[in-house]
């Protein structure tokens with residue numbers, strides 16, 4: 001015997017199966033897409049590949065005690081500054097402070113060429 005439930009649906013049994021199904025659908029947890037975590041020093045506009053590499057490097061840089069450990073190269077214009085090639089386009093600039101390395105900035109190769117060919121590199 002079909003009967004009318006309080007929700008307005010008709011059906012058999014002690015509760016409304018349609019509403020039960022609906023409520024279970026809603027409760028289904030969708031997997032949450034967690035955004036990849038990037039170091040806040042990395043510019044959000046940086047392409048994903050370069051950002052990924054920069055993120056990985058920053059972790060190594062924070063622990064490094066020598067710029068050679070992270071395969072950085074000295075800048076001719078300022079021996080306290082070193083750089084790492086992130087990809088074809090981007091370079092990461094670091095400053096040597098004692099034995100530690102400090103992140104300065106990430107620049108594209110145009111800016112890099114311009115700033116490293118002229119006077120001292122702007123640190124901001």
Ligand SMILES: [Zn+2]
Nearest residue numbers: 007009016019
């Ligand atoms: Zn119902």
